[in-house]
Amino acid sequence: MKLSILMSLIFAFALVLNTLAKLWLLSRQVKHVAQHRAQVPSAFAKSIDLPSHQKAADYTLAKARLAWYDLALDTLLLLAWTLMGGLAWLDQLLLQAMGPGLWQQMALIASFIVIGGLINLPLSWYRTFVLEHRFGFNRMTFSLWCSDLIKVAAIGSLLGLPILALVLWLMQAGGDQWWIFAWASLSLYQLFVMWIAPNLIMPLFNKFTPLQDPALEARVSVLMQRAGFTANGFFVMDGSRRSAHSNAFFTGFGSHKRVVFYDTLLKQLSSDEMEAVFAHELGHFKHKHVAQMIGLQTLQSLLGFALLGWLIQQTWFFTGLGVQPHMSDSNQALALLLFLMVLPVAMFFLSPLSALHSRQCEFQADSYAVQHSSGPHLASALLKLYQDNATTLTPDPWFVAFYHSHPPAAQRLARMPT
Numbered sequence: 036m037k038l039s040i041l042m043s044l045i046f047a048f049a050l051v052l053n054t055l056a057k058l059w060l061l062s063r064q065v066k067h068v069a070q071h072r073a074q075v076p077s078a079f080a081k082s083i084d085l086p087s088h089q090k091a092a093d094y095t096l097a098k099a100r101l102a103w104y105d106l107a108l109d110t111l112l113l114l115a116w117t118l119m120g121g122l123a124w125l126d127q128l129l130l131q132a133m134g135p136g137l138w139q140q141m142a143l144i145a146s147f148i149v150i151g152g153l154i155n156l157p158l159s160w161y162r163t164f165v166l167e168h169r170f171g172f173n174r175m176t177f178s179l180w181c182s183d184l185i186k187v188a189a190i191g192s193l194l195g196l197p198i199l200a201l202v203l204w205l206m207q208a209g210g211d212q213w214w215i216f217a218w219a220s221l222s223l224y225q226l227f228v229m230w231i232a233p234n235l236i237m238p239l240f241n242k243f244t245p246l247q248d249p250a251l252e253a254r255v256s257v258l259m260q261r262a263g264f265t266a267n268g269f270f271v272m273d274g275s276r277r278s279a280h281s282n283a284f285f286t287g288f289g290s291h292k293r294v295v296f297y298d299t300l301l302k303q304l305s306s307d308e309m310e311a312v313f314a315h316e317l318g319h320f321k322h323k324h325v326a327q328m329i330g331l332q333t334l335q336s337l338l339g340f341a342l343l344g345w346l347i348q349q350t351w352f353f354t355g356l357g358v359q360p361h362m363s364d365s366n367q368a369l370a371l372l373l374f375l376m377v378l379p380v381a382m383f384f385l386s387p388l389s390a391l392h393s394r395q396c397e398f399q400a401d402s403y404a405v406q407h408s409s410g411p412h413l414a415s416a417l418l419k420l421y422q423d424n425a426t427t428l429t430p431d432p433w434f435v436a437f438y439h440s441h442p443p444a445a446q447r448l449a450r451m452p453t
């Protein structure tokens with residue numbers, strides 16, 4: 036009983052601390068961007084005009100306002116599920132309807148996801164059709180938005196339910212070492228999904244057409260050969276169906292790798308600049324950033340499963356988070372859900388570490404592109420992308436430290452010869 040109250044107190048304290056820190060970061064970001072709105076920073080005076088700079092500031096401020104509502108909703112929802120007894124209520128309801136067993140546990144997790152999704156739906160609608168629309172980024176129709184939702188739900192169920200059933204079953208039947216089996220199954224399954232995604236999942240959402248630019252393809256092929264990179268074709272993705280934001284990326288593994296450019300990117304950049312952006316992506320490959328990230332995540336997930344293997348045996352973990360564990364053995368879904376809700380609260384103050392690592396990877400990729408392609412072209416491509424995506428040039432340094440996977444424009448350009 037004492038441990039249970041202690042667990043509640045620690046969780047409540049950590050949640051308050053998280054929320055205050057996030058509010059503080061948001062208010063810093065708002066203040067910083069608003070303060071620098073009147074003038075283009077001197078380093079960009081020649082390349083970015085005042086209206087673009089102010090649009091980026093207004094867009095950033097609008098996103099920050101929405102983030103405030105997001106934060107309030109997330110915090111309330113987390114409290115409602117845990118200390119206010121929402122999860123316990125849902126569990127009892129399904130127990131009465133279905134009785135204990137694997138199906139009840141699957142239903143608990145599925146309803147948890149559906150309820151969370153429905154509650155977040157209005158904000159998601161607002162983000163696309165009000166915020167993105169106001170700044171001229173949204174290209175989505177309401178019917179495309181709806182069909183995306185249906186597809187995500189269908190594919191999520193198709194891919195998610197079998198592995199969920201397997202993990203829940205292993206938790207029940209796998210003995211004391213269940214967490215090793217569950218971790219291994221989930222890790223292999225994630226690799227499998229990453230492997231099938233480019234050919235089976237992504238085409239459900241976008242059209243991929245071969246790149247019709249032999250000159251660009253030839254230039255990019257030279258870079259690829261030098262890096263020892265083999266790709267199974269170059270594709271253009273119709274990103275403009277949904278948004279005016281732009282990007283470029285690799286998908287797939289081994290010889291199945293594809294190079295994908297957003298059609299929006301092709302419109303914005305010259306072929307010199309495209310080559311430099313591609314060289315940046317190649318830099319990520321050359322430095323093995325993706326492989327390292329998968330390795331790190333797999334390791335983190337092993338630690339997570341080991342911790343869950345211990346927590347599931349502690350009554351205070353359940354009662355401290357507002358749930359009465361069953362006398363029978365079927366607490367697996369409850370433990371899994373509580374763990375996944377509490378984990379981000381426990382880990383928030385570590386997020387600057389992973390953001391820092393990600394920003395260092397970006398610098399490495401930039402310097403690869405400068406060496407093997409062209410610094411001035413990468414710099415002008417970045418400036419265009421910052422401008423077209425209305426990315427602020429003046430983010431708050433603390434906000435960057437916690438949230439940004441990419442370094443601010445000024446820092447990236449300072450390292451490039453222009």
Ligand SMILES: [Zn+2]
Nearest residue numbers: 315319397400
């Ligand atoms: Zn990058």
